[in-house]
Amino acid sequence: MKIISSITMELKKLVSVFVFALLLFSCQKEETEKVFIIQGEAQGSTYAVKYVSKSEIINKQSIDSLLLAFDMSLSTYRPDSKISKINEGDSTIVVDDFFIETFKVSQQIHTETNGLFDPTIGVLVNAYGFGPTKEKIDLNQSKIDSLLQFVGFDKVKLNENKTISKKFNETYFDFNAIAQGYSVDLVADFLKSKGIQNGIVEIGGEIFAFGKNNVENKNWVIGIDDPTQKPEERTLIAKIKLENLGMATSGNYRKVMTDSVSGQKFVHIINPKNGLSQKGIILSATVLSPNCIEADGYATAFMIMEMENIKKLLQSRSDLYVLLIYADEKNQIQQFKTDNFKKLILE
DSSP states (O other): OHHHHHHHHHHHHHHHHHHHHHHHHHHHHHHOOEEEEEEEEETTEEEEEEEEESSOOOOHHHHHHHHHHHHHHHOTTOTTSHHHHHHTTOTTOOOOHHHHHHHHHHHHHHHHTTTOOOTTBHHHHHHTTOSTTOOOOOOOHHHHHHHHTTOOGGGEEEOTTSOEEESSTTOBOOOTTTHHHHHHHHHHHHHHHTTOOSEEEEETTEEEEESOBTTTTBOEEEEEEOTTSOTTOOOEEEEEEESSEEEEEEESSSOEEEOTTTOOEEESOBOTTTOOBOOOSEEEEEEEESSHHHHHHHHHHHTTSOHHHHHHHHTTOTTOEEEEEEEOTTSOEEEEEOHHHHTTBOO
């Protein structure tokens, strides 16, 4: 009996060790981090969210709900949004934090670019056929001048009671040149609020990356398109590492409207000072910033700014990382890179 008892005890010990090892292995397996991916549609485009976690703590519904709330504030494509009602002339609308932050950052960029970034450009955006209805009107200089009287940040005001005053009822807000970047920031902040330390958010080409892809033990890597490539091509002019930065690229090489009668082509970036839809020497502007809302806004403004004025602005904004692709006086393609941008490039 003692022998049997001894064998039984030894078996129990072995079973205990086996169970402990199994539990330890299960815990280790559970503790392993992996990359979770959420994809969907938003703002007339697509989005992709990647984050590193031990378990799935963010789902698609939560991302979609956040982006829907954002659209209900700032989307000109929704007739029931706050911005659409304000554009229709409703001065009683109380704006939310989404609208207020976008308004204030736009005002800052408007000042720093000497008025070349202006989200009250909406009447002209619509006239050229780039607005929600896609209907272009017959434009001449006289008609452009008549619409320009409704453009200008000095003609709108954010009141203390969170309503918006407009000097002219016709003034039309269009934050599309900055709002998408802001929505990227919001989703990234949402991920961080859930304890996620490593992730990347992309909405319609605007990006924010924080932390690293520590599953593969490397930085988040982003490719920048060559603006001279053909539509069917996908050529990169640079690959960069992105960490705790937002990135936006603006260019006139994709969004072009062609008049069905005259065949004249119009680019989507409009100069708010002269009302003209015209190509400058800059083919694309890529801007990185500690937040994507600023990256988005400055990338748009740089498309119509003079090179020397951009360089002057950048002297006081060392937090902006910039790549400009432009045509020189001989129509040769050139690149301008800030020193901090050069440090991000992967060879």
